[in-house]
Amino acid sequence: MNAILTSLRLSAATILICVVGYGAAILALGQTLTPNTANGSLIVRDDGTVVGSRLIAQSFIRPKYFWPRLSAVDYDSASAGGSNLAPTNPALAERALPRLAALGASDSAPAPSDLLTASGSGLDPHISEEAALYQTARIASARGIQTEAIEALVTGAAFSPGGTFTDGRIVNVLELNLALDRSFGGQ
Structure with missing residues (x-):
């Protein structure tokens, strides 16, 4: 049971870092460096x-x-x-x-x-x-x-x-x- 909880926590952390964190970082970078291009x-x-x-x-x-x-x-x-x-x-x-x-x-x-x-x-x-x-x-x-x-x-x-x-x-x-x-x- 302990191994399942550990893998769920690791999966949640990976999703948070790779999806939310990376997406927010790229969005912020685009809006900061090239806002016109980032907005289409x-x-x-x-x-x-x-x-x-x-x-x-x-x-x-x-x-x-x-x-x-x-x-x-x-x-x-x-x-x-x-x-x-x-x-x-x-x-x-x-x-x-x-x-x-x-x-x-x-x-x-x-x-x-x-x-x-x-x-x-x-x-x-x-x-x-x-x-x-x-x-x-x-x-x-x-x-x-x-x-x-x-x-x-x-x-x-x-x-x-x-x-x-x-x-x-x-x-x-x-x-x-x-x-x-x-x-x-x-x-």
């Missing part, structure tokens, strides 16, 4: 309203906004996952056709592939700088402003995710759309 990299307006996360894509369908990559999970973070469709699968082409039409793509102005395909998670918040620049004419027309002004906004927001080790530059769609509204009005 939320984007907050000046009035305190949370508009989204820098890490998770949102759906934008109005012509006056940049559109993100397609999502195989309808931008639902609880069911994140890619489409798992091969490039030769006809279903992939069928899914891209409505987006091609909405983008006004043509043989002379083909749409960048990241505007026609889902990311691995279905929630990638970034598109290539090329994909953002491809959309500037539509946005300028919808907002009644010069394309060059929007192109300058895209160029200013673009960054290399791997620093100097990668070729392509990307933009965060939500941050870019918020910058559009700040610069040219919106809502």
